[in-house]
Amino acid sequence: MAAKTITLNLKIWRQAGAGASGRFEAYRLERLDTDMSFPEMLDVLNERLTLEGREPVAFDHDCREGICGMCGAVVDGIAHGPAKETTLCQLHLRHFQDGQTLTIEPFRAKAFPVVKDLVVDRSALDRVIQAGGFISVNTGSAPDANGIPVPQHKAEQAMDAAACIGCGACIASCPNAAAMLFVGAKISQLALLPQGELEREQRALAMVQAMDREGFGNCTNQRECEAVCPKGISIRNIARLNREFLRAAFIGEPLK
Amino acid sequence: MMKLDAKIPDGPLAGKWDRCRFESRLVSPANKRKFQVLVVGTGLAGASAAATLAELGYQVKAFCIQDSPRRAHSIAAQGGINAAKNYQNDGDSVFRLFYDTIKGGDFRAREANVYRLAQVSNNIIDQCVAQGVPFAREYGGTLANRSFGGAQVSRTFYARGQTGQQLLLGAYSAMMRQVAAGRVTLYPRREMMDLVLIDGKAKGIVCRNLVSGHIERYSGHAVVLATGGYGNVYFLSTNAMASNVTAAWRAYKRGAGFANPAFVQIHPTCIPVHGDYQSKLTLMSESLRNDGRVWVPGKTGDTRKPQDIPEAERDYYLERKYPSFGNLVPRDVASRNAKEVCDQGRGVGDTGLAVYLDFRDAIQRDGIEVILKKYGNLFQMYERITAQDPGSQPMMIYPAVHYAMGGLWVDYNLMGTIPGLFVLGEANFSDHGANRLGASALMQGLADGYFILPYTIGHYLAEAGAAALSTDDAAFAGVEEEAGRRIAALLKNRGTGKKGLETVDALHRRLGLLLWDHCGMARNREGLEKALALIPELRQEFWDRVAVPGSGQELNQSLERAGRVADFMEFAEIMVQDALAREESCGCHLRDESQTAEHEALRDDANFSHVAVWEYAGEGRPAVLHREPLAFENVTPSQRSYK
Known part of the structure; x- marks a missing residue:
């Protein structure tokens, strides 16, 4: 871990609150260790701003190991920045050049109103899950775990889809602000497993309806979502969502 | 003066939980909706409790510090979850899981609690599978298991290296179903500032709305804290940035006993500290020690590259000192020995605060494909952070603060010394004694939330009654004012x-x-x-x-x-x-x-041989130590030896 340092020029979106108008502010940070992660760089900036009596940049983050899905910002036009299959918190400064200028802005979508600076409100995703992203089994009524065999390849595919961390990068990168990759991942996980079979049609119809209600757009096969997904979720899950939805539209009972 | 009554049911160990459940009073189905329960924290313990209480018919308010309950730090657990299913037919049993857990905790936990944990472990796996948690499977479709943390049986269920994430999303989805059903109300981006007591009972909380800054009051017939551990007291730890002690500490200052706060697990396999800007430490699953060999140079001040140090000049110190367990000694032993060799000046890397975890021999033996199949995601994670490939040079690791065994004291019913205050998961002290075994944190969080609290809280509520609630009580005003004063002082x-x-x-x-x-x-x-x-x-x-x-x-x-x-x-x-x-x-x-x-x-x-319980004695006065003696009737405490 050789200590190498670089200078970065940052243009960061500052916005006082949901209703306020925002603007970019410029900052210059020198002698940044390239082993530093992106949020650690923002920490360095915030420490400096704080001691100068200025407002630090608000940004969401928590686990800082790429699994909680709390962090995220658009760096030079790319959600979570330039490294493939990497959350913002796992993006290290060694991916940038000395003297480079970075433009940092929040995830933007109609359904993700800005709360402050780089912090956005992603509660729409929770409401989509509430519509049907579950299997209805009360605690205590489960049969023995090995009573529900699942073929290994199906379990692996379900796990591929279940790896979604709900960060919202797919939505921020989509020109239509579609949530199809996020919803497709959950629908796929549950449709691939025998446990999810009973509620399959209901789930597809209800989650798509909730997605529309929240103001997410539709998929036009831009594949931007797949390109930025930090967990490598495949757009095959969108294809499966479409099949599940069509199937449910033909054979499912209409939603009440 | 605090009184510690663990309320452990009489009778033989195996029958205690049955007896407790039978002797507990029940709330009739029609009356459950009259009770309001506040659940603070939505990790494995909080989310599973909120979902299950709502399924039973209680009204639940659930609070979390993040923007969504799905982000609680349980999500970061990698390795797996233990259960005594004995699916591998390799000699496991409820008693063996109980014994391993109590021995692993170095005989500083209650027999009755740990036995119950082992008993309900099997129900947890059933529940999670039914929810659609994609556990690893064998070709025939049955569940796969692995041996973890040196256990002699394969009892650990796992979903790749993301078991915590999958279990949490299971509990989260169960809770979201109840949100849709109108029985759970969700309060994200809220931080509990204090606990409110009325007539000596926990009856509410005061929160700060982290978006608006407003101080909000919530009242309930009982308060459940599932607010995690306090490892971040050390600044650097494997915990998430927001993990904190505030909720537990505020409860302590309102009269809840705090048990064994000195018991903090320091995990041996983390990526070493590399700069003073560093904000957190990242854990590498200890499953790596199944194939990696831990070593340092034999002499101090050896700055050669690892590949240039000949075999005879390497010290595989765990294998040398503990020939029967070798690299698989428990976490505390591995951590202490790493510190010891670094203190001797034999540590490696820029800071000298690291030891090697070397896969060279395993790769020579099994081939790189086999090793990557087992640890590929961990190797990638390591390379992403350090820009070094563990396939071609040894990893560098160092111990880091990881898990708090200590926490708020609870009785067998998971109730603290304040009536109506229940504490679950890492926030309580109950099951891990002085040391937690790998893959047992997830088990305890879900046991508390799915299968223990839903029974024991009913008994309390049935006794306490469903009196009308109000946040107008003077107690709320007083607590709210104190919270406001503290905020003003911080902003001065x-x-x-x-x-x-x-x-x-x-x-x-x-x-x-x-x-x-x-x-x-x-x-x-x-x-x-x-x-x-x-x-x-x-x-x-x-x-x-x-x-x-x-x-x-x-x-x-x-x-x-x-x-x-x-x-x-x-x-x-x-x-x-x-x-x-x-x-x-x-x-x-x-x-x-x-x-x-x-x-x-x-x-x-x-x-x-006791639980040390600390009681708050007022500002500027030393805390008072109480002791809950531990009795061992079913196991004989032995000195651990890994030689």
């Missing part, structure tokens, strides 16, 4: 740009270093007494010099952190006091003064 230096101020993080880092040096992997009287003298000075400095910009009436992340660090500054003191009072080595807790002739940890059952 704002906007001044005064010289000599320090940021929250800088002060927190100083506290962390102090604790790491004097109350870390090995502790002694001299160091602990020094820490006890330094903590109040640092705390005073914090209140005088902390720089918190902005106001309380908005999203203010500096203010949030300042409030948490203020509580860590107080909590640190009982942690060190507890370490000082426990003049024995046990589990994670090594007292230099209590060692065998071979420098191994020496437990002192004659004097310390």
Whole structure:
């Protein structure tokens, strides 16, 4: 871990609150260790701003190991920045050049109103899950775990889809602000497993309806979502969502 | 004066939980909706409790600090979850899981609690599979298991390296189903500021809305804290940035006993510290020790590259000292030995605070494909952070603070010393004794939330009754005012740009270093007494010099952190006091003064076979120590040996 340092020029979106108008502010940070992660760089900036009596940049983050899905910002036009299959918190400064200028802005979508600076409100995703992203089994009524065999390849595919961390990068990168990759991942996980079979049609119809209600757009096969997904979720899950939805539209009972 | 009654049911060990459930009063189905329960925290314990209570018919309000309950730090657990299913037919049983857990905890946990944990472990797996958790499977479709953390049976269920994530999403989805059903109301981006007691019972909480800054009051017939552990008191830990002690500490200051605060697990396989800007440490699953060999150079000051150090000049110190367990010794032993060789000046890397974890021999033996199939995601994670490939050169690892075994004291019913205050998961002290085994944290969190609290809280509610609730009580006003005063005090230096101020993080880092040096992997009287003298000075400095910009009436992340660090500054003191009072080595807790002739940890059952419970005695007064004796009727405490 050789200590190498670089200078970065940052243009960061500052916005006082949901209703306020925002603007970019410029900052210059020198002698940044390239082993530093992106949020650690923002920490360095915030420490400096704080001691100068200025407002630090608000940004969401928590686990800082790429699994909680709390962090995220658009760096030079790319959600979570330039490294493939990497959350913002796992993006290290060694991916940038000395003297480079970075433009940092929040995830933007109609359904993700800005709360402050780089912090956005992603509660729409929770409401989509509430519509049907579950299997209805009360605690205590489960049969023995090995009573529900699942073929290994199906379990692996379900796990591929279940790896979604709900960060919202797919939505921020989509020109239509579609949530199809996020919803497709959950629908796929549950449709691939025998446990999810009973509620399959209901789930597809209800989650798509909730997605529309929240103001997410539709998929036009831009594949931007797949390109930025930090967990490598495949757009095959969108294809499966479409099949599940069509199937449910033909054979499912209409939603009440 | 605090009274500790563990309320352990009489009778044989295996029948205690049945007996408890039978003797507990029930709330009739029609009456459950009249009860309001507040659940603070939505990790494995909180989410599973909120979902299950709502399924039973209670009204639940669930609070979380993040923007969504799915982000609680349970999500970061990698390895797996234990259960006594014995699907592998390899000799496992409820009693064996119980025995391993109580022995792993170095005989500092209650027999009855740990036995119950082992009993309900199987129900957890059933429940999670039914929810659609994609556990690893065999080709025939049955569940796969692995041996974890040196266990002699394969009882660990896993979903790749993301078991915590999948279990949490299962509990989260169950809770979201109840949100849709109108029985759980969700309050994200809320931080509990304090607990409200009415007539000596927990009847509500005061929260800060982290977006608006408003202080909000919520009342309930019972309060459930599932607010996680306090590892971040050390500043650097594997915990998420927002993990904190505030909710538990506020409950303590309202009269809840705090048990064994000195018991903190330091995990041996983490990526080493590499700079003073660093904000957290990242765990590498200890499954790596199944194939990686731990070593350092044999002589001090050897700066050659690892591949240039010949075999004869390497010290595989775990294999040398512990021939029967080798690299698979428990976490506390592995951590202490890493510290010891680094203290001898044999550590590696730029800082000298690291040891090698080398896969060379495993790759030669099995081929790189086999090793990558097992650890590919971990190798990638390591390379992403360090820019080094563990396939071609050894990993560097060092111990890091990981898990708090200590927590709020609870009885067998998971109720604290305040009636109506229940504490679940890592926030309580109950099941791991002085040391937690791998893959047992997920088991305990879900056991508490799905299968224990839903029974025991019913008994309390049935006795207490469903009296009308109101947040107009004077108790709420008083607590709210105190919270407001604390916020104002934290903001007193704002906007001044005064010289000599320090940021929250800088002060927190100083506290962390102090604790790491004097109350870390090995502790002694001299160091602990020094820490006890330094903590109040640092705390005073914090209140005088902390720089918190902005106001309380908005999203203010500096203010949030300042409030948490203020509580860590107080909590640190009982942690060190507890370490000082426990003049024995046990589990994670090594007292230099209590060692065998071979420098191994020496437990002192004659004097310390108890839970140490601290009671708040008022501002500026020393906390009072109470002891809950531990009785072992079904197992015989033995000295652990891994030679």
